[in-house]
Amino acid sequence: MNESYKVISSSILFWFSQKKWFVYSVIISIFLLNLSTPVGLTVPAYHSLIILLLVFMLVTFEPIPFPAIALLTLVLQVVLGVAPPDVVASSFMNDAVLFVMGSLMFAIAIVHQGLDIRLAKLIIKIFGKSKRIFLAGLMTISAILSSFLGEHTVIAIMLPIGLSVIKNIDTQQADGKNAVLLTLFSIAYGTIIGSIGTPSGGARNVIMINYLQEFSNVSIDYWKWMKHAYPILMIQLVVAYFVLQFTFPSSLNNIKMRGFKKNIGKTDVKKNINHLFSCLIIIGIVSSWFVFNDIYGLGIIALAGALTFMIFGMISWEEINKNTNWGVILLFAATISLGFQINETGASSWLVLRFNELLETLPSNSMNVSWSIMAVLSGLTANFFTSSATVSLIGPMAIELHPTDISFALSSAIASGFSFLTVISSPTAMIIYSTGLVSTKMFFRVGILMFSISIIILYLMSQFYWVKL
């Protein structure tokens, strides 16, 4: 057989084996494009739903890089007549995208300052009386910080603290293994739970606030979100503590609370000033989110944080550029743009109509059923698709279900933050998984219980607490 034929066919096969989901996605999309438009749906609306399905498949299976998916989404919106180029371009950038960009840069700047050592000392000082209280402290501090600074910042700061206290534990013994898992899950769950607490806890929260403002003209400020979400966070924390203690029973004998000490270099005056200044910037930015969020928007304030670190020479642009996930920013921008078109073309109304028709076939049809389906669907989709992308794509539908009742939109965003089931659902889960100490099965096994309890807590709070606000 001709050698060059073998080489070429082998290369094509390798490309196919790596990109097969791209090929399948394109074939499915072409097939759907050739079907007649469903009744009640305009052609642009139908095409926007096909692009939505395509994006879901491509983001889930990752056969091509995220920036390529983002560009494809933009190109297809114009080529398939969903919206004219100018409209697509203007929907591509808004405060939610600026927030994603700003919070990623801000996170890198914070992590770069090495605040973890100082934080570890503080945690020991406050919670160092016993090992169990120390773990509860790790979880609580992770949750509080994550609620303001976002998951990716906090897990990067807290994981070294967690790994330093468990580094000499023998994981071959059940007691040691449980101590390791208990420590890692305490940090992970604290961080995940915290991210629902405030708008700046996760990009999904900001995206939903943005959608509510655009589609329903409902404004939710920082305080209002906190009043709705923080009590849920606190109940979840208590539940998570007991779920973890029950799942990973351990004597905690081998945990060395001062295990990080060896790794601390001598603190000098320059470092102290740097840390003090970092804390001031963080406090300044968080306070601005509270006070100026209506005037400047969350995104601009997050960008101001990264900007301050750069202006004062506390981090270089090269460092930020190297560690910022530009692909994710592009993807969020493109999916938010698609979310806007899904709403503008009437595709979301059509989907909600079909959803309500489906509900009518059920024996008991009520608000509670539609709420439950929407919340569980948001939570499950987020676990298999990542939370922010879920909200950017199904957020318009959640709002459309009850445009004047914010509990549907809030529940959808908060349920999307319950990334307890899969390791791909959030940066925290992926980082914990990347340590090699936690398997996907283990994550799911513990997570299914936490996910179910969290949905119940969310339901009860939305029914009995939110109505009083």
Next chain:
Amino acid sequence: MKILIAIGGREFSKPTLDLGMKIANSFKSSTTIAYVGKKISQFSEKDVSVVHQNLDDRELYRPGIRTLEWAYDFLISKKYIEEKDSNKFDDYLLVDEENSRMKVLLKGQQSDKIDLIMRTGEIIEQLKDEVETNKHDITIIGGGGNKGIHQKLVQFIDSSVFVVKNYSVNKKYKILLPVNDSKGSDMAIETAINFAKSYKLNVEIVSVPEGKKSIEEVEKILKKTKEKFSKNRIKTTTKLIDGPAVNSIVNYAKDDSIVILGVSPKNPIMKYFFGSKPLSIAQKCNCPVLITK
């Protein structure tokens, strides 16, 4: 010759590492021991990278380093590396190279014969890239795990692939060499001669009459192959076995066989969708199998 040994879990990788190093020592070849870390979702890859960098700065082990440290200690315990005070694993430097490749440099490391590297991503893609970039001749991998991985490795990697299955250090092995008149078989014969010479192994040459081939023709192939080994003063026995090629060879192979096969001459597209005889043999045999390219 350059050898790539891919390792995963610790205990699980012992036989792979042991046999791989024996082969590397016999051929005096340079060896790369590679650990391929879990694929990270694109959503989190930068976050994971920042965290791992942070762990390095805090002198906390980066995931994957523990496996390489275990591999290094194993090589010392088996005397594949001479133990010195200066070449302890404690003092290492991670060099971030291109394409998700990280090289571990030990402070006292004198020899460039053994490289320890870490890669992150989809295993086939990473091993393919490693082989193409560093021109490895043999890729050695454990026999456990997903069988699809072995098929893809054989199909896409541009080196011979050695699947180490059910290997025991204390067993005395012999080479089982199935031959026919294909080009792939010629390469397998050449490799078997080199292996038998440097590893001092006996060789059993077998052939199965297939298609329109007469028994005389097959016997001629066996005789010709035996002569090649005799010229190199290697002890061989020959055997003509009946039946369907794959099952006959799989049934004939024993626990103490190392099966050496040539790659199938089949069209790559047919191989991808319908497999090939060498691949089926490698999947069904319960002993180490080397597919030469």
